[in-house]
Amino acid sequence: MALWFNKHLNTLMYTSGALLVIGLVFLVLGYSVVRDITFILATLVAIGPILQRAWSALTVKSFSIELLITIAVIGALIIQEYTEAGIVTFLFLFGAYLEKRTLAKTRSSIQSLLDMAPNVAKVMRDGEIVEVDIDEVEVGETVVVQPGGKIPVDGKIVKGKAQINESAISGESILQNKTLEDEVFSGSVIDTGYIELEATKVGEDTTFSKIIELVEEASERKSGTEKFLNRFAQYYTPAIVVLAILVGFITQNVHLAITFLVIACPGALIIGAPVAYVAGIGNSAKKGVLVKGGDTVDRFAKIDTVIFDKTGTLTEGRPSVTNISVYNDMTEDEMLALSASLEQVSEHHLGRTIVKEAEDRKLKGKYSEVTDAEAIKARGVSGIIDDDHYYIGNKKLIDEQHIAIPEEIINDYISEQKEGQTAMFVVKNDEVIGLISIMDRIKEDALEAVRTLREHGAKKLVMLTGDNRYAAEKVADILGLDEFHAELLPDEKMAYIENEQNQKRKVMMVGDGINDAPALALSDVGVAIGHGGTDIAMETADVVLMSEKLKKLAIGYTMSKSTFNIMMQNTGIALITVVLLLLGVVYGYIHLASGMLIHQASVLAVIVNAMRLMPMNRKENEEVSAKEAAA
Amino acid sequence: MKTNLRTDDLTCPSCIKKIESGVGKTKGVSDVSVKFNLNKVTVEHDDTVKADDLKSMVEKLGYPVKSVNTFA
16 A cells, blocks of 8 residues: 555645646636535545555554644544645645655765665686676685776776776776776776776775765764754654644634644754755765764864874875985995885885885895884884994984984085975984985965865964974975974874864864874864775774865865855754744644645755755866866 | 665655664564665664565555665
């Protein structure tokens, strides 16, 4: 029965609507008996699905708005208000129909993201390619992806090359060239080319699955406002029902009593906030910005202080060795090979840069054997080669070890630092023998992102970094930040955030999500950049930017602001409707049909309002195509 | 076992309670959660419960099911 009603819902609605129109024609013509009959018919046609839902809710012992409507309509028929009964039932179905159509629009971003999930995989088994369900792929298996195909799991390319669209992950449709050894992600699509990959993460462990899980959770997580409105609705509906019964008994005015029933469910109030959040969160997610729920949207929108980490956040985080000064009889390559030998223990990006440079110069064969190698946190490394004791590190390390630096080297050091380089000392037995300079470029879109943040209300932009003062100053200068603090230890960053919060500032911390995890957790909104550190970042951060582009931060911020505004507008619309309906009914201006009309109109109003959050990309697309046309 | 049911667009949050309590009473079902914004019903259950039964139950409550996925 339920299925039959669902299947013929629209037919019933149209029939009921047509009958109403016929009735109105007869009303104008003056045939009141015919009018009554068509209105009764319209009511009976439309009440079916409503009655069915009311009943199915009752069977699981829950009250529903359908039950209230059914009672109201039966009441209206009894007191011979056929016109009202007909219009109320029709409007209820018609409103629900429009709601469904429009709601689907607000959810389309999330839905389309979910639809990007791959279903099947082509796997190499016993030398043959077999197609299997996505859940059957195992780690280590070789997966084949053909042109136009969707990559089913996370993996590493073992054969072939391809141009890959990773928009499911990063929200950007720019094609990436990937070849041997490169990492690829589930959900991406191969544009041209052919690859075979070794599965490294499958099923629910893939980056894409994690994104989906996170977005799903986010779309259901209630904000404070939502919880409050739900509580309000929980008391409001029973209160109005009790009121209706009391009014009915005391005044014997059945018409008034059933009118209360029609307005008892504050639909716009219940749906106004979630519809805004789901549109905003869905749209952000599609652009590669994962916001973890309505409560995060609220906090994100209120941020006035933004704290950036430097390396990998404002800068590209892919530093390169730009200069090597040697102060003894070694060659540049010898100095580099020696430093790289020591830096092999380092997890720090600067140490890694030195090792990478040495490898690029094919010096790996010339490494020395190091004993007692040790990384010194936030300072550098130390180790012993052939009974000589070495340090490589920043000035802090050198000062702490009370190593004297000759004036010539200090001058070199200062001039390097002033150019924005990070210079590291190489020390052999307490004597400085070399200076290695490393440079990390500022991200292309950093300036624009900073500007957008300011335009949309971020008042204080600060950079906190463990890096040296000169390098920091250069970056802060170029980007026009309000403040920067350099050479900080992780706990000093935490102290800074706490201090800002104590001054009633709403602080957002932006970092790579690995080194900054505690700071991200402490701040009002923690933003992790890039999906490189996926697992940790996704757990600690409130917002995850799925690419290294800083403009994502600006997108997330403006999107949260508009989502928050629309949520507030919707709440306003809903509250005003509740008050108007109540007063209107009490003072006799609003009756059954008009009550239902206003109720349904308010529900539609909040949904349509939330739809404004959707087409933000239309303008962007136009800009892109305009640029393409120009090029 | 876990079964995900994708339904037609859910329009009123009140259906959450309806589906949760309706399906939740079934023997062998340990947890039901309705994801209103995703039109998705997630049911945790043991192997005495068939996915098809869950489907017809949700449909009987008035919500057509578009797809059913069961995971071990």
